[in-house]
Amino acid sequence: MTIAQSVSRRNFLAGSAAALGGLSLGFHIPFGATATAQEAASPEINAWVVVKPDDTVVIRIVRSEMGQGTLTGLAQLVAEELECDWSKVTTEYPPPGRNLARNRVWGSYSTGGSRGIRDSHDYVRKGGAAARQMLIAAAAQQWNVPAGECTAASSVITHGPSGRTVTFGKVADAAGRLTPPAEVTLKDPKDWKIAGKPLPRLDTVDKLTGKQVYGADLKLPGMLNAAVKACPVFGGKLASFDAAAVEKMPGVKKVVKVDDTAVAVIADTWWHAKTALDALPVTWDEGPNKDLSSAAIADMLREGLDAREAFVGQSRGDARVELAKGAPTGGKIVTATYAYPYQNHATMEPMNATALWTPEKCEVWVPTQNGESSLAVAAEAAGLPVAKCEVYKIHLGGGFGRRGNFQDYVRQAVSIARQIPGTPVKLLWTREEDMLHGAYHPTTQAKLTGTLDAQGNLTALHMRISGQSILAAVRPEGMQGGMDPVVFQGLTEKAPEGHLGYTVPNLLIDHAMRNPPIPPGFWRGVNLNQNAIYVESFMDELAAAAGVDPLEFRRKLMANHPKHLAVLEAAAKGLGWETPVPQGRGRGLAQIMGFGSYVAAAAEVSVTDGRLKIHRIVAATDPGHAVNPAQIERQVEGSFVYGLSACLHGECTVKGGRMEQENFDTYEVLRMDEMPAVETVIIPSGGFWGGVGEPTIAVAAPAVLNAIFAATGKRYRTLPLKNHELS
Amino acid sequence: MTRLTINGQTHDIDADPDTPLLWVIREQVGLTGTKFGCGIAQCGACTVHIDGVPTRSCVTPLASVEEGQKIVTIEGLSPDGSHPVQKAWLALDVPQCGYCQSGMIMAAAGLLEANPKPTDEDISAEITNICRCGTYNRVRAAIHMAAADKAG
Numbered sequence: 001m002t003i004a005q006s007v008s009r010r011n012f013l014a015g016s017a018a019a020l021g022g023l024s025l026g027f028h029i030p031f032g033a034t035a036t037a038q039e040a041a042s043p044e045i046n047a048w049v050v051v052k053p054d055d056t057v058v059i060r061i062v063r064s065e066m067g068q069g070t071l072t073g074l075a076q077l078v079a080e081e082l083e084c085d086w087s088k089v090t091t092e093y094p095p096p097g098r099n100l101a102r103n104r105v106w107g108s109y110s111t112g113g114s115r116g117i118r119d120s121h122d123y124v125r126k127g128g129a130a131a132r133q134m135l136i137a138a139a140a141q142q143w144n145v146p147a148g149e150c151t152a153a154s155s156v157i158t159h160g161p162s163g164r165t166v167t168f169g170k171v172a173d174a175a176g177r178l179t180p181p182a183e184v185t186l187k188d189p190k191d192w193k194i195a196g197k198p199l200p201r202l203d204t205v206d207k208l209t210g211k212q213v214y215g216a217d218l219k220l221p222g223m224l225n226a227a228v229k230a231c232p233v234f235g236g237k238l239a240s241f242d243a244a245a246v247e248k249m250p251g252v253k254k255v256v257k258v259d260d261t262a263v264a265v266i267a268d269t270w271w272h273a274k275t276a277l278d279a280l281p282v283t284w285d286e287g288p289n290k291d292l293s294s295a296a297i298a299d300m301l302r303e304g305l306d307a308r309e310a311f312v313g314q315s316r317g318d319a320r321v322e323l324a325k326g327a328p329t330g331g332k333i334v335t336a337t338y339a340y341p342y343q344n345h346a347t348m349e350p351m352n353a354t355a356l357w358t359p360e361k362c363e364v365w366v367p368t369q370n371g372e373s374s375l376a377v378a379a380e381a382a383g384l385p386v387a388k389c390e391v392y393k394i395h396l397g398g399g400f401g402r403r404g405n406f407q408d409y410v411r412q413a414v415s416i417a418r419q420i421p422g423t424p425v426k427l428l429w430t431r432e433e434d435m436l437h438g439a440y441h442p443t444t445q446a447k448l449t450g451t452l453d454a455q456g457n458l459t460a461l462h463m464r465i466s467g468q469s470i471l472a473a474v475r476p477e478g479m480q481g482g483m484d485p486v487v488f489q490g491l492t493e494k495a496p497e498g499h500l501g502y503t504v505p506n507l508l509i510d511h512a513m514r515n516p517p518i519p520p521g522f523w524r525g526v527n528l529n530q531n532a533i534y535v536e537s538f539m540d541e542l543a544a545a546a547g548v549d550p551l552e553f554r555r556k557l558m559a560n561h562p563k564h565l566a567v568l569e570a571a572a573k574g575l576g577w578e579t580p581v582p583q584g585r586g587r588g589l590a591q592i593m594g595f596g597s598y599v600a601a602a603a604e605v606s607v608t609d610g611r612l613k614i615h616r617i618v619a620a621t622d623p624g625h626a627v628n629p630a631q632i633e634r635q636v637e638g639s640f641v642y643g644l645s646a647c648l649h650g651e652c653t654v655k656g657g658r659m660e661q662e663n664f665d666t667y668e669v670l671r672m673d674e675m676p677a678v679e680t681v682i683i684p685s686g687g688f689w690g691g692v693g694e695p696t697i698a699v700a701a702p703a704v705l706n707a708i709f710a711a712t713g714k715r716y717r718t719l720p721l722k723n724h725e726l727s
Numbered sequence: 728m729t730r731l732t733i734n735g736q737t738h739d740i741d742a743d744p745d746t747p748l749l750w751v752i753r754e755q756v757g758l759t760g761t762k763f764g765c766g767i768a769q770c771g772a773c774t775v776h777i778d779g780v781p782t783r784s785c786v787t788p789l790a791s792v793e794e795g796q797k798i799v800t801i802e803g804l805s806p807d808g809s810h811p812v813q814k815a816w817l818a819l820d821v822p823q824c825g826y827c828q829s830g831m832i833m834a835a836a837g838l839l840e841a842n843p844k845p846t847d848e849d850i851s852a853e854i855t856n857i858c859r860c861g862t863y864n865r866v867r868a869a870i871h872m873a874a875a876d877k878a879g
Contacts, residue, residue, distance in 0.1 A: 209813070348772060
């Protein structure tokens with residue numbers, strides 16, 4: 001079966017279910033969608049669950065799987081309440097257009113901010129529980145017994161008094177016709193049998209044989225391929241190009257302008273398109289930023305470090321007054337300034353999308369972190385109503401935030417396809433295009449000043465962040481009176497998303513917003529990464545100035561923050577913090593809270609002949625509930641690779657208004673030889689749902705930086721470390 | 728016209744001799760398990776075997792492949808995913824997004840052919856593929872597991 005067929009089959013299933021389905025009760029109780037669809041092969045119990053006659057269970061997943069394991073985790077939550085046989089579970093992605101047509105029965109498609117599970121656990125579990133009740137009710141009706149006498153386990157319904165049994169598949173058809181229950185009761189997580197267990201992923205096998213189809217691999221009948229080049233200077237435009245120079249090259253079908261900024265070659269194969277594009281004479285209108293440099297951006301941010309005006313993220317007591325008093329008798333004032341550069345997501349699969357446009361309809365196949373965002377952008381670019389557009393989600397070769405809010409490649413693909421109506425066109429970016437047109441992890445700097453009293457207590461702290469706001473550029477509706485709350489990730493007083501784990505009597509954390517004309521974006525971990533480096537490096541600097549052990553120094557400030565402290569203690573214990581440090585090595589700690597989870601890391605490193613070796617890192621995380629501990633371990637390890645890549649190597653620098661790094665030869669990332677041993681301690685304390693994919697990334701770098709200080713006495717305050725001669 | 732032997736089958740390829748083997752495999756032959764990641768032999772997502780040697784196909788021109796050389800892609804590593812490396816990858820649930828894993832698996836399988844009992848240092852030196860999800864430690868463990876399996 002080709003992909004095209006399987007995609008349309010999937011569309012048909014969801015579409016026919018919706019067409020025949022009854023009333024949708026909307027977002028808050030999505031399982032209430034009375035899908036009375038009786039599509040013969042696959043009766044839908046409700047929006048979340050399809051049970052086939054052979055007992056195969058199809059669980060609908062709308063959050064995107066991009067490696068983080070959310071597909072398996074969400075399926076576990078549904079299956080837990082459904083009481084189905086886990087070995088019979090498969091999954092499918094309903095297309096986002098169906099979601100709109102069904103009054104958003106599946107809720108949000110957004111897959112970012114480590115929200116895949118923590119934002120949808122309630123309604124997906126209710127979907128599973130409602131389906132279970134309907135299956136039991138159908139069996140009870142068939143047997144003419146009270147439903148209360150029946151139970152379900154492992155896809156089998158049993159009537160207790162008589163011992164009669166029936167499998168889900170036999171009653172699924174009848175169950176789909178029933179009115180869904182008005183209310184369902186969810187299990188106590190302590191009774192979980194499928195959720196909470198370290199089950200293998202559902203999507204591994206096809207990734208071992210080359211069968212897994214990613215967006216870049218898509219084939220459609222009659223499909224052409226496109227390569228694109230946009231003005232490399234930020235804010236620049238396409239001036240002109242000489243299509244005649246390449247139109248006769250092998251395989252070339254058409255050379256097209258793409259919006260105001262780019263040009264694309266459409267050809268039979270992508271290699272032909274790319275070869276012709278490389279040969280295409282193009283001139284750019286480089287626009288107002290053509291002289292912009294990293295040095296100018298750094299100066300702009302440096303000015304913000306001491307600027308009078310700033311947005312306040314947290315304030316307690318009067319830090320400014322306390323600090324203005326100078327060092328108390330026997331005490332100290334400590335000041336340090338830090339800087340963090342731009343980073344690119346550099347997903348392994350470059351950006352791509354495939355579009356088919358006609359005056360009546362636009363269809364897009366795309367690896368996306370948010371199918372609904374893709375749909376909205378596709379409709380806009382297509383010049384068609386959303387109802388005449390559809391998006392089919394394809395497996396992602398990495399996301400990390402690049403494929404969520406930013407659908408620039410979808411816009412381009414549709415713009416290209418619109419110029420060759422009726423022919424599907426697959427647009428695939430080169431790595432160079434991907435590096436030059438990112439949604440960059442923004443650059444910030446921070447200046448921290450603290451007062452230590454004669455006893456080494458931190459009595460006042462001012463943290464000034466200067467730098468770029470993501471929301472101001474990409475989601476201005478999320479701003480709060482001009483302030484970007486995301487800048488204060490992990491630093492606020494109370495936010496359940498992530499509050500500061502230290503109580504300082506006089507505290508001021510503020511942000512001087514300085515927005516260079518570089519497109520910023522959400523990059524795995526977002527501002528928590530920079531903030532953890534600044535706060536946790538400075539805590540170490542304060543501890544050193546006070547002459548106190550870094551763990552002991554933090555403990556004194558963490559009495560009101562037991563969950564923060566618990567993960568810090570666990571990481572320290574896992575590393576053997578109290579044991580003698582091997583000769584030539586140093587140990588460092590870091591903790592923070594973000595994306596609803598408490599995280600900490602403890603690292604042991606050495607520096608020999610200028611080379612850093614990270615011997616071990618122990619991570620501790622408290623995500624509240626742990627839906628799949630095995631996947632959490634993988635996310636922790638993976639997040640450390642991402643965080644350490646940035647710490648050691650990652651830096652996008654600006655020269656002539658464009659990024660200087662165009663591929664992995666200059667944008668280096670962590671590889672096998674630098675990968676430390678990682679041990680993960682999971683402390684699910686229950687009672688809340690925290691994220692997993694992102695939070696731990698933030699503690700990797702500061703734990704290593706603090707360990708380097710412990711090993712060498714040198715404090716590195718600007719990243720990446722490749723710019724320093726370690727000694 | 729160039730004749731290639733890929734996964735035991737011969738293919739007559741009509742493409743410019745400069746065309747990278749990666750794009751011949753993906754677009755002419757239609758096997759998309761071999762991935763495009765960088766185009767400059769940095770990331771290894773395009774790794775295939777040529778006469779058993781792991782080779783970055785994105786910088787291997789079609790013209791440089793001689794008739795009779797045996798090209799193996801991820802699709803041809805085993806008929807049913809039963810190569811010791813694939814089995815170890817499954818047992819340890821190595822992939823995350825999976826995009827780099829075809830190349831990782833081909834690099835690992837090639838390493839074990841040349842060095843049946845690699846040390847950690849050997850693995851660090853020989854497996855230079857990039858994985859942005861960060862599967863390195865499980866890749867390492869799976870290589871050791873596959874080595875033990877092959878030896879056993």
